[in-house]
Amino acid sequence: MWTSLKNKAKDLGFISLGISRPIRPLYFDSFQRWISEHKHADMRWLEKSIEKREDPSKLLKGCSAVISLAFPYSSEKPQTPDGFCAARYSSPQQEDYHRRLKKLCYELTEIITEAYAGSRFKVCVDSSPIMEKTLAISAGIGFMGKNTLLIIPGYGSYFFLAEILTTAPMEVQAQKPVGNLCGDCTRCIDACPTGALRGPFILDASRCLSYLSIEHKGKIRTDVARKMGRCFFGCDRCQEACPFNNGKTGADVSLPSTEEILGMDNKAFQRRFGNTALARAGLEKIKSNLEAVKHCS
Ligand code: SF4
Ligand code: SF4
Numbered sequence: 001m002w003t004s005l006k007n008k009a010k011d012l013g014f015i016s017l018g019i020s021r022p023i024r025p026l027y028f029d030s031f032q033r034w035i036s037e038h039k040h041a042d043m044r045w046l047e048k049s050i051e052k053r054e055d056p057s058k059l060l061k062g063c064s065a066v067i068s069l070a071f072p073y074s075s076e077k078p079q080t081p082d083g084f085c086a087a088r089y090s091s092p093q094q095e096d097y098h099r100r101l102k103k104l105c106y107e108l109t110e111i112i113t114e115a116y117a118g119s120r121f122k123v124c125v126d127s128s129p130i131m132e133k134t135l136a137i138s139a140g141i142g143f144m145g146k147n148t149l150l151i152i153p154g155y156g157s158y159f160f161l162a163e164i165l166t167t168a169p170m171e172v173q174a175q176k177p178v179g180n181l182c183g184d185c186t187r188c189i190d191a192c193p194t195g196a197l198r199g200p201f202i203l204d205a206s207r208c209l210s211y212l213s214i215e216h217k218g219k220i221r222t223d224v225a226r227k228m229g230r231c232f233f234g235c236d237r238c239q240e241a242c243p244f245n246n247g248k249t250g251a252d253v254s255l256p257s258t259e260e261i262l263g264m265d266n267k268a269f270q271r272r273f274g275n276t277a278l279a280r281a282g283l284e285k286i287k288s289n290l291e292a293v294k295h296c297s
Contacts, residue, residue, distance in 0.1 A: 091277070
């Protein structure tokens, strides 16, 4: 069954998968410390879900295994014809990855059900209280880089993570977690324009451009906008600097012009971006970010 699952996952486009037990995740203490030091900015929902993050089986009664999966996104950065850009993962030409990957994961559950009839599942794609990176490490998928992102040796970090929690009594062979392979490198920390990477493995979300340009509700301050360069949604600089991404780069002019975006009303925004990852920030936030970076560029 594991071989069929792996083959099907590969056919669906996943680049890696692994399995672990739903036990207290690796580095959970570091996560708790990060919260207690208020490095999570105003993402209060993280405080409310600590118990579930500590015990993945709280997300699915009777959970016996967690399958972690990695799905690639393009290394080309979405760009407007006049050179303003958004984070790679937010491709405006694709359906929002939350929905896209959930559908693919549910296709995989069919294989598990064939082997273990009556199994139950919970599929998580970046919106459930689960420590997806450390579970992926336990499943042998990759290691945590000093930029706090999961890195797959030989591939890099341009991918999404998803998890299938299941009650199926699947065999879980203990994996030796992939150890950190950063060595003496500090390129991500050096490249971070705001000092959000306070040191190896320490992210201060309140300074992170990715948080400030997507999750944060307020307006972008001028001093922050200056550090965003021409990127108005997210920030990939600590990934671009990483040698594991092999200098993969490039732009994809898939965004409308800045004039068109700034002239959109909600109806036009929904029509153009409603199904994409850009919708997460909402029209007002996107317009406000774009105005801020245009003003400073
Ligand atoms: S996403 Fe940008 S601002 Fe955030 S840690 Fe990485 S380089 Fe720094
Ligand atoms: S840039 Fe260097 S230190 Fe940072 S995650 Fe990549 S290899 Fe590790």
